[in-house]
Amino acid sequence: MNATQKRDLAITVLIGVLLWFCPVIPEGVKPEAWHLFAIFAATIVGFILSPMPIGAVAFVGITVAALTKVITVKVAISGFGNGTIWLIICAFLLARGFIKSGLGRRIAFLIIKAIGKSSLTLGYAITLSDLVIAPATPSSTARAGGILYPIIRSLSTALGSEPGETRRKFGAYIMQLEYQANAITCAMFMTAMAGNPLCVELAEKAIGVQITWGSWAMAALVPGVISLIIVPFLLYKIYPPEIKDMPTAKKMAVDELEKMGPMTRMEKIVAVVFVGALALWATSELTKIGATVVGMLAVSVLVLTSVLTWDDVLSEKGAWNTMFWMGALMSLAGALSSSGFIKTVADMAGTAIQAAGMSWLTAFMLLIVIYVYSHYAFASLSAHIGAMYAAFLAVAVSVGTPPLLAALAFGAVSNFMMSLTHYGGGPAPILYGEGFVTQGEWWKIGFIMTTVNLVIWLGIGSMWWKMIGLW
Amino acid sequence: MNATQKRDLAITVLIGVLLWFCPVIPEGVKPEAWHLFAIFAATIVGFILSPMPIGAVAFVGITVAALTKVITVKVAISGFGNGTIWLIICAFLLARGFIKSGLGRRIAFLIIKAIGKSSLTLGYAITLSDLVIAPATPSSTARAGGILYPIIRSLSTALGSEPGETRRKFGAYIMQLEYQANAITCAMFMTAMAGNPLCVELAEKAIGVQITWGSWAMAALVPGVISLIIVPFLLYKIYPPEIKDMPTAKKMAVDELEKMGPMTRMEKIVAVVFVGALALWATSELTKIGATVVGMLAVSVLVLTSVLTWDDVLSEKGAWNTMFWMGALMSLAGALSSSGFIKTVADMAGTAIQAAGMSWLTAFMLLIVIYVYSHYAFASLSAHIGAMYAAFLAVAVSVGTPPLLAALAFGAVSNFMMSLTHYGGGPAPILYGEGFVTQGEWWKIGFIMTTVNLVIWLGIGSMWWKMIGLW
Numbered sequence: 001m002n003a004t005q006k007r008d009l010a011i012t013v014l015i016g017v018l019l020w021f022c023p024v025i026p027e028g029v030k031p032e033a034w035h036l037f038a039i040f041a042a043t044i045v046g047f048i049l050s051p052m053p054i055g056a057v058a059f060v061g062i063t064v065a066a067l068t069k070v071i072t073v074k075v076a077i078s079g080f081g082n083g084t085i086w087l088i089i090c091a092f093l094l095a096r097g098f099i100k101s102g103l104g105r106r107i108a109f110l111i112i113k114a115i116g117k118s119s120l121t122l123g124y125a126i127t128l129s130d131l132v133i134a135p136a137t138p139s140s141t142a143r144a145g146g147i148l149y150p151i152i153r154s155l156s157t158a159l160g161s162e163p164g165e166t167r168r169k170f171g172a173y174i175m176q177l178e179y180q181a182n183a184i185t186c187a188m189f190m191t192a193m194a195g196n197p198l199c200v201e202l203a204e205k206a207i208g209v210q211i212t213w214g215s216w217a218m219a220a221l222v223p224g225v226i227s228l229i230i231v232p233f234l235l236y237k238i239y240p241p242e243i244k245d246m247p248t249a250k251k252m253a254v255d256e257l258e259k260m261g262p263m264t265r266m267e268k269i270v271a272v273v274f275v276g277a278l279a280l281w282a283t284s285e286l287t288k289i290g291a292t293v294v295g296m297l298a299v300s301v302l303v304l305t306s307v308l309t310w311d312d313v314l315s316e317k318g319a320w321n322t323m324f325w326m327g328a329l330m331s332l333a334g335a336l337s338s339s340g341f342i343k344t345v346a347d348m349a350g351t352a353i354q355a356a357g358m359s360w361l362t363a364f365m366l367l368i369v370i371y372v373y374s375h376y377a378f379a380s381l382s383a384h385i386g387a388m389y390a391a392f393l394a395v396a397v398s399v400g401t402p403p404l405l406a407a408l409a410f411g412a413v414s415n416f417m418m419s420l421t422h423y424g425g426g427p428a429p430i431l432y433g434e435g436f437v438t439q440g441e442w443w444k445i446g447f448i449m450t451t452v453n454l455v456i457w458l459g460i461g462s463m464w465w466k467m468i469g470l471w
Numbered sequence: 472m473n474a475t476q477k478r479d480l481a482i483t484v485l486i487g488v489l490l491w492f493c494p495v496i497p498e499g500v501k502p503e504a505w506h507l508f509a510i511f512a513a514t515i516v517g518f519i520l521s522p523m524p525i526g527a528v529a530f531v532g533i534t535v536a537a538l539t540k541v542i543t544v545k546v547a548i549s550g551f552g553n554g555t556i557w558l559i560i561c562a563f564l565l566a567r568g569f570i571k572s573g574l575g576r577r578i579a580f581l582i583i584k585a586i587g588k589s590s591l592t593l594g595y596a597i598t599l600s601d602l603v604i605a606p607a608t609p610s611s612t613a614r615a616g617g618i619l620y621p622i623i624r625s626l627s628t629a630l631g632s633e634p635g636e637t638r639r640k641f642g643a644y645i646m647q648l649e650y651q652a653n654a655i656t657c658a659m660f661m662t663a664m665a666g667n668p669l670c671v672e673l674a675e676k677a678i679g680v681q682i683t684w685g686s687w688a689m690a691a692l693v694p695g696v697i698s699l700i701i702v703p704f705l706l707y708k709i710y711p712p713e714i715k716d717m718p719t720a721k722k723m724a725v726d727e728l729e730k731m732g733p734m735t736r737m738e739k740i741v742a743v744v745f746v747g748a749l750a751l752w753a754t755s756e757l758t759k760i761g762a763t764v765v766g767m768l769a770v771s772v773l774v775l776t777s778v779l780t781w782d783d784v785l786s787e788k789g790a791w792n793t794m795f796w797m798g799a800l801m802s803l804a805g806a807l808s809s810s811g812f813i814k815t816v817a818d819m820a821g822t823a824i825q826a827a828g829m830s831w832l833t834a835f836m837l838l839i840v841i842y843v844y845s846h847y848a849f850a851s852l853s854a855h856i857g858a859m860y861a862a863f864l865a866v867a868v869s870v871g872t873p874p875l876l877a878a879l880a881f882g883a884v885s886n887f888m889m890s891l892t893h894y895g896g897g898p899a900p901i902l903y904g905e906g907f908v909t910q911g912e913w914w915k916i917g918f919i920m921t922t923v924n925l926v927i928w929l930g931i932g933s934m935w936w937k938m939i940g941l942w
Contacts, residue, residue, distance in 0.1 A: 001777055009775075052774065052775075052781060053781040055781060055784075055785070056774050056781045056784070059767070059770070059771065059774070060771045060774070060775065062767070063764070063767040063768055063770075063771045064771075066763075066764045066767065067760065067764055067767075067768060069759075073554055073761050073763050073764050073767075074554060076764075076767075077552050077553075077554060077557050077763070078552050079552065080551050080552040080557070081548050081549050081550065081551040081552020081553065081798075082548075082552065083544055083545060083548060086548050086551070289538065290544050292537075292544050292548070293534070293537045293538055293544050293547075296530070296533070296534040296537065296538075296544075296547075297534055297538060299530070299534075300530065300531045300534045300535075303523065303527050303530070303531070304480075304523075304531065306472055310523060310524040310526060310527045310792075311788070313526075313527070313791075313795075314526070314788040314791045314792055314795075315786075315788065317782070317785040317786065320784075320785045320791060321781075321785055324784075327552075
C-alpha cells in the first residue's frame with residue numbers, strides 16, 4: 001500500500017469506529033443493528049475510497065462483522081451461496097466463451113459489414129454489436145474492453161485517427177459512442193451488468209419486490225430501444241467525427257471475416273448455448289426453470305463440450321472478484337434489512353418528506369435526480385448501488401411510490417448514470433485512457449446523455465411500465 | 472476430451488440413467504430420494520473415472536439435480552456458502568502465504584540444520600517440517616509438492632542419488648519418507664487435508680455428531696505422534712538408504728539459510744498470523760470464535776498487510792476447485808441425508824449385520840478394513856470420502872458403534888490410506904513421478920505402513936479417545 005492507500009484505509013476504519021461508538025443513535029434502532037450499520041457504512045466508504053480492491057474491502061467487512069458477533073458466520077458468508085451471485089458467475093463464464101471462441105468479434109464484424117457504411121451507421125453497428133452480446137455478458141468491461149475496444153481501436157488507426165491532433169477525425173467519436181451505447185445496454189438486461197442482480201436482491205430484501213430476468217428485459221425493452229436509437233444520433237450531431245463516409249470499416253470487416261474463415265465448432269456451440277440460454281431466461285416463468293439454473297446449464301454444456309476447459313473456469317478472476325464483493329455486500333445489506341434498520345430510517349425520511357407536503361411523484365423524481373447525479377462521487381456502479389439503492393428505494397416506497405416502478409426505475413438509472421464521468425464505470429478507463437476524448441468533452445457529453453436517458457426512461461419508460469401493468 | 476474420457480463420461484451418465492429408471496427401489500425410499508441417489512452415484516462414478524476434473528463433474532451433478540428439480544437451486548448451491556468450505560478456502564490462502572513468503576522453506580531448513588545429522592534424523596527432520604506447516608496447509612499436495620519436494624529433490628542430487636542406478640543411495644528413501652509422513656500429518660488436523668472438513672460435515676449431516684478443530688487435533692495427538700515416531704524408523708529399517716551419514720544436508724541447509732538472509736517482514740507476518748490462527752483454532756471452544764471466522768481473520772490480516780495481493784487471492788485456483796467439488800458434493804450429500812436415504816439404507820445393512828450375530832466391535836473393524844483397503848480403487852482421498860464415508864459411518868453407528876468414535880476413526884483412516892498406492896493422493900504423482908521408487912516397492916511399503924497406522928490409530932487411538940472421554 002502506498003501513502004494514499006494507507007490514508008484511505010485509515011479514514012475507512014475511522015468512520016466505522018466513530019459510527020460504532022456514536023453516542024446518539026436514531027430512536028427505534030437496536031444497538032446491534034447500529035453496529036452492523038457502522039460496519040456497512042465503513043465498507044461502503046472503503047468501496048468508494050478503495051484503499052484495496054473492493055473484493056478485499058468487502059471480505060474484511062464481513063470478517064469484522066463475524067468477529068464482533070454482530071452477525072453469525074453463517075450469515076456473513078451466506079452471500080457466497082446466493083443464487084444471484086451464481087447467476088453472475090455463470091454469466092461471466094458464458095462471456096468467456098464469447099471471447100475465447102471469437103464469436104463476439106465475428107458478430108461485431110458481421111454487423112459492421114452489413115450496416116457500417118458511414119460513421120453514423122457504423123455507430124449503430126457498434127451499438128448493435130454491444131446489444132447482441134449484452135444479455136450474456138454481465139461484465140460491461142469485458143464487452144466494451146474485451147470485444148469492442150480492440151475493433152474500434154484498430155479501426156481508428158486504419159482511418160489515421162490517433163490521440164492528439166487527429167483524434168476528432170474518428171477515434172474520439174467512436175470511443176464516446178461505445179461508452180454511451182454500453183451504458184444503455186447495461187440497463188437493458190439483468191445479466192448485462194454485474195450490479196443489476198444486486199438491485200434485484202436488494203429490492204427483494206428491502207421492499208419485498210420480485211424482479212425476474214424476463215420482467216426486467218420486458219420493462220427495459222421500449223425505453224432501451226428508444227435510447228439506443230436516439231443517443232448515437234445525438235452524439236453524431238453534437239460530437240461529430242470529421243470522417244463521415246466509411247469504406248474502410250466495411251473493408252476491414254470483410255478482411256477480418258475472411259481471416260477468421262468459417263465458423264468453428266467452438267463458435268457454433270457458444271452460439272447455440274447463448275440462444276438457448278436467452279430463450280430459457282426469457283421463458284423461465286413458464287418453464288419454472290430459474291435463471292441461475294439456466295446459467296448453470298449453459299456453463300455445464302460449455303464445459304462438457306470442452307469449449308471451456310476447467311482451467312478457464314478456475315482462472316476467471318472477474319467471477320471470483322464479483323463473488324467476493326457482491327456476496328459480502330449481499331450478506332451485510334441483507335442482514336441490515338432484516339435488522340429493520342433500513343425500514344426505520346426510510347420511514348423517518350418518508351415522514352419528513354410528507355410533512356413537507358410533497359407528493360410521491362415529486363419526492364420520487366427528486367430522489368432519482370439526487371441518486372443519479374451523486375454518481376459524480378462514485379468510481380463504480382456497484383459501489384453506488386450498494387451504498388444507496390436499498391435506502392433510496394425504501395424511502396421512495398415509504399412516501400407512496402408504487403414499489404415495482406421504484407425498483408425498476410432505480411435499477412435502470414443505476415446503469416446509465418455511468419455516462420457522467422470518465423471514471424464512472426468499468427469500461428471508462430479503457431475507452432478514456434488513451435486520450436481520444438478530453439475530460440471536459442467527456443463530462444459535457446456525459447451530462448447531456450445521462451439527462452436524455454433520464455427523460456426517456458422516466459418519461460416514456462414509466463408510461464410503458466404502466467401499459468404492461470407493472471404498476 | 473480424448474476417446475477414453477468420452478467413454479468414461481458415457482459410463483458415468485449411463486450409470487446415472489440406469490439407476491434413475493431402476494424399476495425396483497428399496498422399500499421406504501421415496502422416489503425423489505432415489506432420483507437424488509442416482510445423480511449422487513453418477514457424480515461419484517464421475518469422481519472416480521474423472522472424464523473431467525472433479526470440480527467440473529460436481530458442478531454438472533448439481534446442475535442436473537437442480538434442472539430435474541430433484542433439489543431446489545437454493546439447495547444445489549448452498550454448499551458454496553458453507554462455513555466449512557470457507558474455512559478451507561481461507562486455509563488455502565494462508566498456505567499461499569507460507570509458500571510466497573518463503574517461511575515454509577525456512578522452517579524446513581532450520582529443522583534440517585538442527586537435527587539432520589544422519590539419513591534417519593533427516594527423515595525425522597522432514598517429517599517434523601511437514602508436521603509444523605500441516606495445520607495451515609489443507610492441500611497436502613502443496614505441502615509435499617510445493618514446499619518439501621524441491622528441498623528433498625535437490626538434496627538427492629547433491630548426494631549423487633538420481634532415478635536409475637543410484638536411486639537407492641538416498642532419493643528413493645526420502646521420497647517414500649515424505650509420502651508416509653505426509654499421509655500421517657494429513658490425519659492430524661482438520662485443516663491438514665482438504666477432505667477432512669468434508670468428513671466433519673458428513674458426520675454432522677449423517678449421524679449428527681459435531682467435531683471441532685480442537686477436538687480433532689486432541690483426538691489425533693497421541694496416535695499421530697506415535698505414528699510419526701514409528702513410521703520413519705520402520706521405513707529406515709525396511710527400505711534403508713545406502714548413505715547413512717549426512718554432512719551434506721546440514722551444509723545445504725546452512726547455505727540456503729545464509730542465502731535467504733534474515734527473516735523478511737513478510738515471513739514475520741505470516742509467522743505471527745499462523746501462530747495466532749493456531750492459538751485461536753485450538754481455543755475456539757473457549758473464545759466462541761468459530762474456525763471459519765479465524766480463517767477469515769487470518770486472510771484479512773494477510774491482505775491488509777499486503778503479504779497477499781488481491782490478485783494472489785483471486786488466482787488461488789486450488790481454492791476455487793475445492794469450492795466447486797466439495798461445495799457441490801456437500802449440497803448433494805446433505806440433501807441425500809435429509810431425504811432419509813442414507814439412514815434407511817444404513818438401517819437395512821445394520822439389521823443384516825446384527826442378524827448375522829456380529830458384535831458392534833467386529834462389525835466396526837470389518838467396516839474399517841473394507842473402507843481402507845478399497846482405497847486401491849480410488850485416485851483421490853476426497854472422492855473416496857465423498858463416496859463411502861457417510862454410508863459406512865451410518866452403518867457402523869446403526870450396529871451400535873459409539874458415534875464419535877466411529878466419526879473420528881473413519882476420519883483418521885481417510886487420510887493415511889493414501890499410502891497404499893502411487894496414485895492414492897495428491898502428493899503421489901509428484902513423489903512417484905520421477906521414478907526413484909518402483910511401483911512394486913511403493914505398493915509393498917504402502918501396504919505395510921497403512922496396516923501399521925491402522926493398528927496404531929485403532930488400537931492405541933481408541934484407548935486414548937476413551938481416556939479423554941470421547942466415547
